[in-house]
Amino acid sequence: MPRPASPLIRYDSVISTSLEIIDAEGLEAFSLPRLARALNVRAPSLYHHFADKAEILRGVARAIVVETxxxxxxxxxxxxxxxxxxxxxxxxxxxxxxxxxxxxxxxxxxxxxxxxxxxxxxxxxxxxxxxxxxxxxxxxxxxxxxxxxxxxxxxxxxxxxxxxxxxxxxxxxxxxxxxxxxxxxxxxxxxxxxxxxxxxxxxxxxxxxxxxxxxxxxxxxxxxxxxxx
Missing domain, CATH: 1.10.357.10 (Tetracycline Repressor, domain 2)
Known part of the structure; x- marks a missing residue:
């Protein structure tokens, strides 16, 4: 199976999608399986790019602050x-x-x-x-x-x-x-x-x-x- 032209999981896409989920559904609804579905990838694939959920949430916090x-x-x-x-x-x-x-x-x-x-x-x-x-x-x-x-x-x-x-x-x-x-x-x-x-x-x-x-x-x-x- 050929590799996609660009990575399916990109840092900025993961963070922006995470923030969209939290904005729309609440922090309690946010999970790696929910994020994976939104990105159309498998949840275990996220661990190749992020150590855990906390690392993604750190990125979410950063994304909010840098809007100032x-x-x-x-x-x-x-x-x-x-x-x-x-x-x-x-x-x-x-x-x-x-x-x-x-x-x-x-x-x-x-x-x-x-x-x-x-x-x-x-x-x-x-x-x-x-x-x-x-x-x-x-x-x-x-x-x-x-x-x-x-x-x-x-x-x-x-x-x-x-x-x-x-x-x-x-x-x-x-x-x-x-x-x-x-x-x-x-x-x-x-x-x-x-x-x-x-x-x-x-x-x-x-x-x-x-x-x-x-x-x-x-x-x-x-x-x-x-x-x-």
Whole structure:
């Protein structure tokens, strides 16, 4: 039997198909036999290319993260709004694949994210953040952004976009009133949370300090580890 002109199992096809299955059917439905059927191959054949299911899920997590777009400094007025935009872009990338969000908790591709951390650390230093304070800001942003995205993705579909939507006016009147008075969407609340964190963690940096240049239209995948801000 002649060999096919191109391999039946390609890395990018396996990862994209895996993500499609998880998006459409849920993480619980994903398995190597299910993936093999979608690829029209035998499940054991996958082991010639991947050590196990976990390796495929690592690729899925990477595929989600590299979709994150770097903000356009031409449309972000200052350093805080640049980080707000970056955080929103990451949140959007995760929420595009809600069913796959738990994969990020276990298989977050730190080797990819280190590119943004290095670029961000150089940028923070340039606007006046002392070296011994950079980790505080980077780790705080990391936890805020990932935590908020995972929490939003984990909501039931009928609760998506709601904040404390289950508050009962009878048993939780104060909370229910606060929810009724709130005029911000979940995205707006998240953005303001990031702003508040940055203002509080780095009050010595001028609010009008400019954003970094040269990253418009690029994604996390485009950054090189050695690239300066």
């Amino acid at each position: 777009r770097m903000p356009d400094s031409r449309t972000t007025p200052n350093w805080i709004e640049w980080f707000v935009a970056l955080s929103l872009n990451f949140r959007h990338a995760v929420l595009q694949h809600r069913n796959a969000a738990p994969v990020l908790l276990r298989f977050m591709p730190r080797d990819v994210l280190i590119r943004t951390y290095e670029q961000s650390a150089r940028f923070l230093t340039a606007v006046g953040v002392p070296a011994d304070q950079c980790v505080l800001l980077l780790d705080g942003l990391d936890k805020l952004t990932l935590g908020a995205a995972i929490a939003e993705a984990a909501k039931d579909p009928d609760e998506a976009g709601e904040l404390f939507g289950t508050a009962d006016p009878e048993s939780e009147p104060t909370l229910a009133n606060a929810v009724a008075q709130n005029r911000m969407s979940t995205e707006e609340v998240f953005a303001e949370t990031v702003r508040s964190f940055l203002r509080g963690a780095a009050p010595y940096v001028p609010a009008d300090a400019p954003p970094p240049d040269g990253l418009a239209g690029r994604t996390v995948a485009d950054l090189r580890p050695s690239e300066a801000s």
